[in-house]
Amino acid sequence: MKVVVIGGGWAGCAAALEAKKCGADVLLIERTDMLLGLGNVGGIMRNNGRYTAAQEMIELGGGDLFELADKCARHKNVEFPGHKHATLYDVIKMEPTVRRYLLEKNINIMFEARVVDVELDKNSIKGIYLYDGTFIEGDVFVETTGSTGPMGNCLRYGKGCSMCILRCPSYGPRISISKRAGVEDILGMRGDDSYGAMSGSCKLNKESLSDEIREKLERDGVYIVEVPKEDVNLEKLNMKVCQQYALKEFAENIVLLDTGHAKLMTSYYPLEKLRKIKGFENVRFEDPYSGGKANSIRYLSMAPRDNSMKVTGVDNLFVGGEKSGLFVGHTEAIVTGTLAGYNAVRWGLGLKTTTLPASLSVGDIISFENSMKENIEGLKKRYTFAGASYFERMKELNLYTTDDNIIEKRVKNLFIDGIFKERLL
Amino acid sequence: MFKYIDCIDAGSPYCPCELALKGECIICSQLHGKEFCDCLNWKGTCIYQEFIWNGYKSKKIREFKKFKIVKREYLREDILKLDIKVNKELSRDLNDIGAFVFLKNEKDAEAFSTPISILSSDIETDIITVVIKREGIKSKAIFECQDEILVKGPYFNGIQGQKYLKELKNNSCLILSRGVASAPTVLAAKKLKINKNEVYVLLDRGRSRENFSKPYFLSLGCIVEDVSFLNIDGEIKYEYKKEIEQLIKKWNFKTVLSAGSDDFHEKVINFIYKIDKYINFATVNNSTMCCGEGICGSCIIKGSNNEKIRSCKQQYNPKEVFLRGIN
Incomplete structure (x- = not known):
């Protein structure tokens, strides 16, 4: 079974890795010459509720990328306003480390390959087209193309292209694959009713x-x-x-x-x-090089999905990262990407797709974000374990903890410890 | 099928054009009535950004300039070859696949302006060579030009499917050419040879003793064979069908450039597609053009899904237009 992952940011890497761990044949297609996308300029892990989420993922068997980030840490346990126990990974070491890890796992990666269209068979994607017309077939697809840019959007909804790490002029703009498959994008909003x-x-x-x-x-x-x-x-x-x-x-x-x-x-x-x-x-x-003037605009391209990360309206398309909702951060991308990769394989095998339980923060955020997106006020919010309203919710629901033993027990009590490590075929 | 769409002017000094100003840009969704990015092709520049930074205006439209005719030569009583001394910039721009200009006699009204392909453009002497066949009122008016002529350009969409010619390197290409349509293929052959491709030309001499472009092809190092493609019913003769099939087997052409009427393109493409469906096609653009800027609408043709194609600017995959019975 062939899983094609489109977009090599944190979410795409997580999806590709998980699909591979499940035993699928995996192709990861990246538009630029580097993996991790915005992860090349991020670096903040484990701050506030992200600590809980990372540990939950480790217990679930999907902790590889968190462990790599820990290994690439420059600083651990850092405090700054509103934030506790952050790990700061070295953005210069992170990408090559992840790249090597995925290659060692025999994941096929295509760089500088921009996906521009899909070939549909009713509600199913048969294959995708690269910018040069190359057709690539697959059984199931995971879209993790993000929601940032391209230039025209950064101009209309921001202050113009700031020459960020996404490098649209060099590698071409992000394309919404779900939209090409006939599904309208959902747009994040700002306080002043504008978009992105x-x-x-x-x-x-x-x-x-x-x-x-x-x-x-x-x-x-x-x-x-x-x-x-x-x-x-x-x-x-x-x-x-x-x-x-x-x-x-x-x-x-x-x-x-x-x-x-x-x-x-x-x-x-x-x-x-x-x-x-x-x-x-x-x-x-x-x-971005022009950070004196502007920055990139995000959340202009999210696909409607269910809580197993499957896109509503397309049979064999899953989503992760910002493409899947108003999530902020690497941790959130890895969590949603991993579940998307896992369920892509389950779907490909004809198995029922699965959701993560709401008694874990990683399950709760996915279903909570989905329900919040249904109204305008919810579209103006962002969802992250690290702060704002969702971290408050984590504390209220008693999901937030930095006690590894408690997290281990929670996952074990649900009988789902190690599920992301299991081979499905 | 992969949808190949391009605007030949996208990202050029002539972009954004009047189409963008009126919300009809071929490529940019934001300049086509939409509020978010979904551009149909990417050539390294954002057309919307160019438009905003140009003060929400289009770039200046191409205008006629007067140049000297340095040589007039009748190749046949109804075929005239003109050498025109243009400026450095224009000769440089016109030295490209699909290049053409609009020509007009100074004394005539704007409606007389007619699109003419570039046979060659010498970037040292700045002399462009064009070949015109006397057909109707506009070409007759050009025949009246003696010493001077008005030239508007550069335009680039004289050949469709340019992508399939430009991407050929160390490969081989078959050119099937008839009459004056062979003029733009000479320039295409020049570029193909620069990219180390073998170029095989089946050249229809028409009513002449030999096609005027033959010496040009030969000097470029192409293999040229004189043929007479059509039988009395206007179909490709059996002997040439056989020959084309053999040549394809022998040379394994990746692209075939068809230079004739649209009817000829259709015959060529449908015939060759049956031999090998993976061969790409380029075709000489025969659309009627009056303005060359996508405005007048005279060049609009219908694509396979009945969509409008402004063929003076838009590049299409010739298979999508000329192949019948597939989608």
């Missing part, structure tokens, strides 16, 4: 910061400095994807995290203003 949301952080070149800041950043993993009063811009928080970082503290302070580059926890920051701050006199952006 802006990526919430950028990367500064660490060498362009003062020695003092760089040393502190490398020692502690975090560096915080006050924003000059006249430059505080609370407005910017409203357009941010990452509602868990849309706290007042992030507008009033510059928060830097050491993820290899210096991760600046704001959507964009005019260079002129940034350079007024002590130690930032020579600073320059690393990603």
